[in-house]
Amino acid sequence: MTPWPKLEVLKIGGCSRDAFKKARDYSTLRPVMTVAEIAEYLKVRRITIYRWVRKGKIPAFKIGTDWRFDRDAIEKLMIDRQVNG
Numbered sequence: 001m002t003p004w005p006k007l008e009v010l011k012i013g014g015c016s017r018d019a020f021k022k023a024r025d026y027s028t029l030r031p032v033m034t035v036a037e038i039a040e041y042l043k044v045r046r047i048t049i050y051r052w053v054r055k056g057k058i059p060a061f062k063i064g065t066d067w068r069f070d071r072d073a074i075e076k077l078m079i080d081r082q083v084n085g
Helices: 017-022 035-042 046-055 071-084
Strands: 061-063 066-070
Touching (some): 035 046, 035 066, 046 066, 066 071
Antiparallel strands (some): 061 066
């Protein structure tokens, strides 16, 4: 029996995963987003999203134990806050 070949991680073009995250096109986001996705979208930390959910400041729903967010509802909320100050 021959051993499995050793796998190596290749860095292509010096790009890291963070570079790919920053290059995300928000026009192609899914209509239902996770805590991490909505935090990145709103440029806040995940803990801030959890606080807003607990205080009822942001519309959210649970799937099992995980929070999910409707992108359209979040965008409407942000627009309403900008208009109303």
